Amino acid sequence: MVAAPQTTIPDETDVLIVGAGAAGCVFAAVLAQAGKSVLVLEAGPGWEDEDLISSGIWSRKLRWGGPSTISTGEHPAGVGFNSGWGFGGAALHHYGTWPRMFPGDFSMASDHGKGLDWPFSYDALQPYYDRVQAFVGISGDSAAEPWRPPEDADYPLPPLAIFNQARLIAKGFEKLGLTTAPSPMAILSEPYGDTGREPCIYDGWCDAGCPIGSLANPLVTYMPAAKQHGALFQSRAMVTHIHTNAKGDTATGADYVDEASAKHQVKAKLVILAASTIHNPAILLNSVSEAHPAGLGNRNDLVGRYFMTHSIAPIYGFFDDEDAENYLGVTGAQMFNVSLKDEPKDGAFGALQWLIGPVVKPNDLLGVAMSRADLFGKDLEAFMQRATRHMGVMFGFGEDIPQFDNRVELSESLGPDGTRLPRVVHRFDADGLGVNTYANTLGLSIMVAAGANDPWAAPRASAHLIGGTVMGQAAETSVADGYGQVHDVQNLFLAGPGLFPTSGSSNPNFTNHAISLRAAEYIVERWGGLTG
Amino acid sequence: MKNRRKAAFTRRAALRVGSVGLITVTVAGCQQEMTPADAKSAGAAYQTLSDTEALTLEALGETLVPGAKAAGIAPYVDAGLTAASADSLLMIRYLDVPAPWTGFYKTGLAALETFAKGQTRTNFADLDAETQAALVRTISGSQPDGWSDAGAPPAPFFYFALRGDAIDVTWGTRKGFETFDQPYLAHIEPPDTPW
Numbered sequence: 049m050v051a052a053p054q055t056t057i058p059d060e061t062d063v064l065i066v067g068a069g070a071a072g073c074v075f076a077a078v079l080a081q082a083g084k085s086v087l088v089l090e091a092g093p094g095w096e097d098e099d100l101i102s103s104g105i106w107s108r109k110l111r112w113g114g115p116s117t118i119s120t121g122e123h124p125a126g127v128g129f130n131s132g133w134g135f136g137g138a139a140l141h142h143y144g145t146w147p148r149m150f151p152g153d154f155s156m157a158s159d160h161g162k163g164l165d166w167p168f169s170y171d172a173l174q175p176y177y178d179r180v181q182a183f184v185g186i187s188g189d190s191a192a193e194p195w196r197p198p199e200d201a202d203y204p205l206p207p208l209a210i211f212n213q214a215r216l217i218a219k220g221f222e223k224l225g226l227t228t229a230p231s232p233m234a235i236l237s238e239p240y241g242d243t244g245r246e247p248c249i250y251d252g253w254c255d256a257g258c259p260i261g262s263l264a265n266p267l268v269t270y271m272p273a274a275k276q277h278g279a280l281f282q283s284r285a286m287v288t289h290i291h292t293n294a295k296g297d298t299a300t301g302a303d304y305v306d307e308a309s310a311k312h313q314v315k316a317k318l319v320i321l322a323a324s325t326i327h328n329p330a331i332l333l334n335s336v337s338e339a340h341p342a343g344l345g346n347r348n349d350l351v352g353r354y355f356m357t358h359s360i361a362p363i364y365g366f367f368d369d370e371d372a373e374n375y376l377g378v379t380g381a382q383m384f385n386v387s388l389k390d391e392p393k394d395g396a397f398g399a400l401q402w403l404i405g406p407v408v409k410p411n412d413l414l415g416v417a418m419s420r421a422d423l424f425g426k427d428l429e430a431f432m433q434r435a436t437r438h439m440g441v442m443f444g445f446g447e448d449i450p451q452f453d454n455r456v457e458l459s460e461s462l463g464p465d466g467t468r469l470p471r472v473v474h475r476f477d478a479d480g481l482g483v484n485t486y487a488n489t490l491g492l493s494i495m496v497a498a499g500a501n502d503p504w505a506a507p508r509a510s511a512h513l514i515g516g517t518v519m520g521q522a523a524e525t526s527v528a529d530g531y532g533q534v535h536d537v538q539n540l541f542l543a544g545p546g547l548f549p550t551s552g553s554s555n556p557n558f559t560n561h562a563i564s565l566r567a568a569e570y571i572v573e574r575w576g577g578l579t580g
Numbered sequence: 581m582k583n584r585r586k587a588a589f590t591r592r593a594a595l596r597v598g599s600v601g602l603i604t605v606t607v608a609g610c611q612q613e614m615t616p617a618d619a620k621s622a623g624a625a626y627q628t629l630s631d632t633e634a635l636t637l638e639a640l641g642e643t644l645v646p647g648a649k650a651a652g653i654a655p656y657v658d659a660g661l662t663a664a665s666a667d668s669l670l671m672i673r674y675l676d677v678p679a680p681w682t683g684f685y686k687t688g689l690a691a692l693e694t695f696a697k698g699q700t701r702t703n704f705a706d707l708d709a710e711t712q713a714a715l716v717r718t719i720s721g722s723q724p725d726g727w728s729d730a731g732a733p734p735a736p737f738f739y740f741a742l743r744g745d746a747i748d749v750t751w752g753t754r755k756g757f758e759t760f761d762q763p764y765l766a767h768i769e770p771p772d773t774p775w
């Protein structure tokens with residue numbers, strides 16, 4: 049781990065990027081390559097590959113370790129599990145399941161009168177998806193996905209290997225007339241490019257981080273590209289406030305605190321907040337000034353609003369006559385199935401994605417033992433003996449409809465430099481709950497059709513942190529425009545899935561990369577106008 | 581793996597997480613890195629838990645997951661509470677309980693004791709296994725009458741978190757995987773002394 053800064057941190061830079069996670073690293077690579085001086089300030093440690101210890105217990109150090117976020121509301125979102133910190137951010141230990149979003153996700157309000165529209169269409173993003181996948185290397189089988197727009201470029205790599213668990217469950221889908229396809233994974237099935245990244249060996253430790261670089265975490269993708277062009281990455285530097293000029297229309301830099309809680313300032317010509325769905329709004333709301341008394345960019349009380357998280361329906365069953373090989377594969381998924389938002393779901397509206405056959409280790413939140421939280425003692429032991437060899441699992445990811453009252457706000461608890469810590473308030477609406485209920489019922493019938501014994505559904509969980517700083521056409525309905533540019537502040541950009549106006553049911557990181565690449569290139573093109 | 585920095589020598593018996601999260605135990609003036617199980621049998625003192633709390637925790641852990649006591653649930657939890665929250669390896673990091681977590685454990689263990697005594701007039705640790713299991717069954721599903729609400733976490737949530745710890749310490753290691761014939765398949769092996 050990189051402990052102390054090797055170089056003096058500049059107090060002035062062309063571009064200041066807050067957060068060295070997935071989005072921050074894409075911006076750093078593009079802007080450094082365009083010749084800008086780039087400084088990335090990261091709150092957490094400077095992780096390196098060798099910190100990615102294969103252990104569900106040790107990997108906890110990779111999760112958010114800064115001041116606590118409070119998660120509340122009728123259906124609180126799982127914030128602790130879904131957050132990262134340090135170089136790579138959550139993407140350092142994410143699972144690399146990289147489906148795209150679908151054209152209908154971009155026009156939900158227009159098409160269905162629900163939620164919000166994106167300020168651009170799928171077509172505008174498609175070339176960026178294609179370019180990101182060519183750079184990162186995605187394994188999959190385009191031809192096997194009937195839900196995929198035919199214009200999308202084929203995956204650059206063949207699919208990952210499929211093991212018994214997924215094969216067995218896929219039979220259930222087939223019997224019910226449902227399609228499965230190899231899951232599109234940002235994991236190398238074969239050597240790719242000249243990056244030195246190795247193909248996957250299917251040990252299933254992705255949740256603890258992949259130290260051989262098969263899985264496209266930022267440490268092996270955009271961060272080296274950024275460093276190669278001179279971007280500086282500083283760990284243990286937590287940004288607390290963004291400053292603007294007196295008029296409030298131009299960002300001038302930021303305050304940050306180092307590991308010893310000493311306060312520093314850095315001036316920048318352009319600022320990009322890529323500090324996650326939770327911390328982007330927290331930083332904006334904490335950046336109160338005369339020009340922005342309710343927080344930066346919060347003139348219309350929209351900062352933090354429309355927070356979303358996917359519901360998860362966890363479905364299990366036993367294949368007692370088979371070795372399910374549930375210890376082989378990847379943590380994300382081997383196969384997947386998609387039901388678009390307008391396909392019927394017992395009266396509920398929203399998309400549903402099945403992720404089939406993730407590796408399950410004995411312990412940890414998504415492990416074997418946690419699938420039956422009611423069991424303990426001898427009963428648990430007996431269950432474990434059976435499940436560690438014979439259990440099959442799939443997760444149904446349900447869409448969350450954006451709601452104004454679901455939000456990231458500031459709590460009364462104090463953090464560094466007088467900031468107030470974030471609190472997340474969330475409840476699923478009737479559609480969100482309905483899609484989850486539908487997924488439970490369907491999932492159990494799929495398991496039955498697959499021939500699984502004693503299938504069961506575990507309680508609803510949640511995954512992915514989305515929305516809260518949504519983009520849109522107008523300042524009255526959104527925080528930022530289609531490039532993440534904060535409506536009132538010309539040189540302040542937001543990055544990450546916090547910008548998504550809808551959640552769909554797709555895992556967010558591929559779309560996160562595509563919108564980041566699009567916005568970063570926009571900044572390069574308009575540099576003079578944005579910073580003049 | 582980077583070299584692990586040794587914690588400073590101290591005469592006081594101490595159990596703590598070092599710079600990269602190892603438990604460094606000082607017993608009778610000799611500093612050693614140990615598994616929780618070794619630390620326990622070597623008689624290391626607890627830093628955050630009291631001896632009584634540790635006894636209750638061991639009994640609860642053993643009820644939840646057979647083998648948890650020998651695997652070192654008490655020193656494991658103690659180390660996780662003593663560490664800075666960013667270095668803690670406890671599953672509670674995932675459960676959206678604001679750090680620090682000492683209060684969660686201490687009030688939860690106290691509530692369990694009060695509940696056990698209310699039901700049986702006996703400390704939880706002194707009950708027979710069957711009665712312990714019956715009490716745990718009661719707290720696992722709902723908040724029973726007699727579960728103190730003096731800042732204690734809800735009973736089912738406490739059960740869930742402690743069950744997670746017991747599973748981790750017992751089955752979350754290479755040795756634990758072997759219990760079920762599960763290949764460990766490490767890229768980077770966790771330290772010999774797991775925490």
Ligand SMILES: Cc1cc2nc3c(=O)[nH]c(=O)nc-3n(C[C@H](O)[C@H](O)[C@H](O)COP(=O)(O)OP(=O)(O)OC[C@H]3O[C@@H](n4cnc5c(N)ncnc54)[C@H](O)[C@@H]3O)c2cc1C
Nearest residue numbers: 067069070071091133137138143144145287544555556557
């Ligand atoms: C366990 C897990 C599995 C996942 N699996 C998948 C998957 O399979 N597919 C998928 O598409 N997505 C997945 N995700 C989600 C994906 O990782 C995120 O959507 C993505 O990383 C978000 O990118 P980001 O740049 O917005 O945030 P992050 O990648 O989290 O980066 C934000 C960074 O900002 C830093 N930061 C925060 N506050 C400050 C501050 N004040 N000052 C300085 N720095 C700060 C944080 O420490 C962090 O490093 C998963 C996430 C988790 C946790």
Ligand code: SF4
Nearest residue numbers: 248249251252254258
């Ligand atoms: S399963 Fe593959 S991607 Fe996951 S950690 Fe192992 S080698 Fe890396």
